[in-house]
Amino acid sequence: MNAHGTVFKYGDNVDTDVIIPARYLNIADPDELATHAMEDIDATFVERVRPGDIIVANRNFGCGSSREHAPLVIKQNGVSCVIAASFARIFYRNAINIGLPILECAEAAEKIADGDEVEVDFSSGSIRNITRDETYQALAFPEFINGIIEHGGLLKSLKARGI
Amino acid sequence: MAMTMTQKILAVHAGLDEVVSGQLIEADIDLVLANDITGPVAIRELKKAGMDKVFDEAKVALVMDHFVPNKDIKSAEQCAECRAFAQEHGIVNFFDVGRMGIEHALLPEQGLVAAGDCIIGADSHTCTYGALGAFSTGVGSTDCAAGIATGKAWFRVPSAIRVELTGKKAPWISGKDVILHLIGEIGVDGALYQSLEFTGPGVAELTMDDRFSIANMAIEAGAKNGIFPVDEKTVAYMEGRVPRDWRVFEADADAVYERTVTIDLAALRPTVSVPHLPENAKPVDEVAGIAIQQAVIGSCTNGRIEDMRVAADILRGRRVADGVRAIVIPATQEVYLQCIREGLAEAFIEAGAIISTPTCGPCLGGHMGILASGERAISTTNRNFVGRMGAIDSEIYLASPAVAAASAVTGVITDPATL
Numbered sequence: 001m002n003a004h005g006t007v008f009k010y011g012d013n014v015d016t017d018v019i020i021p022a023r024y025l026n027i028a029d030p031d032e033l034a035t036h037a038m039e040d041i042d043a044t045f046v047e048r049v050r051p052g053d054i055i056v057a058n059r060n061f062g063c064g065s066s067r068e069h070a071p072l073v074i075k076q077n078g079v080s081c082v083i084a085a086s087f088a089r090i091f092y093r094n095a096i097n098i099g100l101p102i103l104e105c106a107e108a109a110e111k112i113a114d115g116d117e118v119e120v121d122f123s124s125g126s127i128r129n130i131t132r133d134e135t136y137q138a139l140a141f142p143e144f145i146n147g148i149i150e151h152g153g154l155l156k157s158l159k160a161r162g163i
Numbered sequence: 164m165a166m167t168m169t170q171k172i173l174a175v176h177a178g179l180d181e182v183v184s185g186q187l188i189e190a191d192i193d194l195v196l197a198n199d200i201t202g203p204v205a206i207r208e209l210k211k212a213g214m215d216k217v218f219d220e221a222k223v224a225l226v227m228d229h230f231v232p233n234k235d236i237k238s239a240e241q242c243a244e245c246r247a248f249a250q251e252h253g254i255v256n257f258f259d260v261g262r263m264g265i266e267h268a269l270l271p272e273q274g275l276v277a278a279g280d281c282i283i284g285a286d287s288h289t290c291t292y293g294a295l296g297a298f299s300t301g302v303g304s305t306d307c308a309a310g311i312a313t314g315k316a317w318f319r320v321p322s323a324i325r326v327e328l329t330g331k332k333a334p335w336i337s338g339k340d341v342i343l344h345l346i347g348e349i350g351v352d353g354a355l356y357q358s359l360e361f362t363g364p365g366v367a368e369l370t371m372d373d374r375f376s377i378a379n380m381a382i383e384a385g386a387k388n389g390i391f392p393v394d395e396k397t398v399a400y401m402e403g404r405v406p407r408d409w410r411v412f413e414a415d416a417d418a419v420y421e422r423t424v425t426i427d428l429a430a431l432r433p434t435v436s437v438p439h440l441p442e443n444a445k446p447v448d449e450v451a452g453i454a455i456q457q458a459v460i461g462s463c464t465n466g467r468i469e470d471m472r473v474a475a476d477i478l479r480g481r482r483v484a485d486g487v488r489a490i491v492i493p494a495t496q497e498v499y500l501q502c503i504r505e506g507l508a509e510a511f512i513e514a515g516a517i518i519s520t521p522t523c524g525p526c527l528g529g530h531m532g533i534l535a536s537g538e539r540a541i542s543t544t545n546r547n548f549v550g551r552m553g554a555i556d557s558e559i560y561l562a563s564p565a566v567a568a569a570s571a572v573t574g575v576i577t578d579p580a581t582l
Contacts, residue, residue, distance in 0.1 A: 013351055013440060017548040022527040025200050026230060026237035028207075040550040060352035060385060064546060065527070066287040068204055068303035089356050089387055090287055094303035144187045144317070154305050155212040155312075163313055 001122045003080035003101065005052035009114035014041060014057050015064035016091065020073045022065070033069060034076035051078030054120070056112045058084065062091025071095040081120050083127060083138070085109035096145055097154040103127065105138035112136075165415035167323040168390055169358040172298040172412050176281040184322035192222075194275060195310035196284030198266055198523075199227045203244045204304035205285060209312060217252045218314035224256040224275060224284075225249050226266040229523045234530040264495025264521045267291035267379060267463035272495055277401055278393045279410030283307065283316050288463045288545065290381045293390035294374035295397055296411065300388045321387045323358035324349070325420040328365025330429035335579045337473070338373030339465060339543065339563035341426060342380040343434040347444025348424060355385035357421060360414060365428045366391060371400045372469040379464045380545050383441040433578055435541075436561040439549045447566055447578045457540040458489045458571035459552075460564050461519070462526045465543035466494025468501050470564040475507035477568035477579055478514035484574030489516035490532045496521065516571065528552050534559075541570040 018041035027033045038045035061084035071094045085106040095102045108127045116131040125138035151157035174182045176190035230238035249257035278296035285307035292299035359381045381389025393411045432446035460474045483489040491511050493499040502508045524531030526544040534553030547559035569579035
C-alpha cells in the first residue's frame with residue numbers, strides 16, 4: 001500500500017480541539033463533521049485538501065482529548081497518511097483502530113515543508129520527498145499493530161480472531 | 164525483573180508473572196467507561212461490527228456529563244442513543260441527569276473504581292483513578308467498543324517517570340499547583356507513552372482530592388497514566404464506598420525509572436498556566452494583574468468538595484468583581500448537595516457567582532460559559548488550547564480554585580494570599 005500527495009505541514013502539539021473543535025461534537029454524521037476538520041488551526045484546510053494528501057507535523061500530534069472524531073475527520077477528508085515526529089498516545093491508538101495510516105519519523109517531520117509532494121511506502125516505512133529528492137525512514141509498526149491495520153481496524157481484527 | 168507499580172497491575176491483568184516496558188499485552192479490564200460524546204461513537208461501531216453482547220453489564224459505565232442537561236437537539240439525540248443502549252443491555256451503571264456527575268469525580272465517589280483495578284475509558288481524563296492506586300487510561304471509542312464487547316484491551320507496557328514529592332504544602336497550595344508545576348517542568352509530551360508514578364514523603368501531605376487533581380492531568384504531560392501509592396488516606400476513601408475487595412500493589416524497590424523529577428511541595432507557589440498550553444506554567448506572581456472576564460470553578464480536575472470549600476472560603480463575605488462572570492460547577496450531585504448543606508451554595512450566590520448543575524460544559528467549550536472573541540478566563544479546568552472554551556481568540560489561564568476565586572473577586576489574576 002502506498003500514499004502519494006501534497007503535504008499540509010503543521011508544528012508541535014496540534015491538539016484534538018483544533019483538529020475538531022468540541023462545539024461540533026454533537027454532530028453524528030461523519031461527512032458533516034468532516035467539513036470542520038482542522039478549522040481552528042487552518043481555516044481553509046477543508047477547501048484545499050485533495051484525496052491522497054498527507055499531513056506532516058512535528059511533536060505530539062493529536063494531544064488532548066480522546067475524541068476519535070479527530071482521526072476520523074482527517075480520514076474522511078481523504079488524507080492518506082499522517083507523519084509526525086511523535087503522536088499523543090490516544091490519537092496513535094485511535095488512528096490505528098480506525099484504519100488511518102500514521103508514521104513516526106522525526107527526520108521527515110523536520111525536512112518536509114508545506115506543499116511538498118511526498119510518496120509513502122507503508123510496507124517498508126520509506127518516505128520519499130519528490131520535491132526535494134530526499135528519502136526518510138519511518139519506524140516500523142510491531143507485528144501485532146500491523147495485524148490490526150491489515151484487517152482494517154480493531155473490531156474487524158477481533159472478528160477475524162473469532163472474538 | 165523489577166517492575167513499577169503500573170507494570171505490576173498490568174502483569175496481573177494480563178495473567179503474566181512479569182512484564183517489561185515495550186511489551187504488547189492483552190489485559191482484562193475491571194471497568195470500561197464512556198460518556199455522551201464518545202459513547203454514541205462506540206455504540207455505532209459495535210452495531211456496525213455486528214457485536215451485540217456486553218461482556219459484563221455491571222462493568223460498563225455510561226455517564227451523561229459533557230453536554231447535559233442537553234444543550235441542543237443533537238446532543239439530546241446522543242444521550243437518547245446511550246439511554247437506549249443502556250436499557251437494551253441492562254447496563255447497571257448508566258448515569259443520567261439526576262444521578263450523573265462529571266465522570267471522573269463520580270466513579271470514585273460511587274465506589275466503582277478501586278486500588279489495583281485496570282480501567283479504560285473513552286475520555287482522556289480517565290487517568291484520574293490513578294489517585295486510588297489503579298491503572299486507568301483514556302482510549303478512543305473503538306477501543307472502548309472492543310472493551311465493552313470483550314472485557315479486554317491491548318496495551319504497550321509503559322516505562323515510567325518517578326515523581327518524588329517532598330515537603331509540606333503552604334497555605335493556598337493544592338494538587339492543582341503540583342500538577343501544573345510538574346507539566347511546566349517536563350512539558351506537554353514530557354511523559355509521552357510513559358507512566359507518572361508519584362512517590363515520596365510528600366504524598367502523605369496530599370489529600371485525596373489533591374491526588375485526584377494531580378492524576379487527572381497526567382494526560383496533559385502526555386502520560387499513559389499517573390498513579391499514587393495506596394496509603395491510609397486511600398483506604399479511608401475507599402472504605403464505605405467500594406463494596407468489593409481491592410488489591411494494593413507497590414513498585415519494586417529496585418524498579419527502573421526513565422528519570423526522577425523531585426518536587427518540594429513547600430517551595431511551590433500558586434501556579435497558573437498561560438495560553439495556549441498547560442506547560443506554560445508560571446508562579447502567580449508573574450501573571451498577577453491580568454484582567455479576566457470569567458472565572459470557572461469546577462470540572463473533573465477541580466469540582467470536588469475541597470475545591471468548593473476553598474472557593475467558598477474566599478468568596479464568602481466578598482463580591483465577584485463587576486465585569487466578571489463567576490461560574491461554579493460542583494462535579495457531582497453529592498458534591499452539589501454538600502455545597503448546600505455546608506452553606507457553600509449560599510456563599511457563592513451571595514457573592515454574585517452562579518452555581519450550575521454538574522456538567523463538563525465550559526471546559527471543552529460545550530455550554531454554560533462560552534467565551535466571546537477576545538475574552539479571557541481564569542479556569543480550574545485542565546486545557547487552555549486555542550478555542551477550547553469558545554472563540555478562537557479567547558484565552559484560558561489554568562489555575563487552582565483558590566486562585567480562580569480570588570481572581571473572580573478582584574477581576575484580575577490574583578494570589579489568594581494578597582486578598
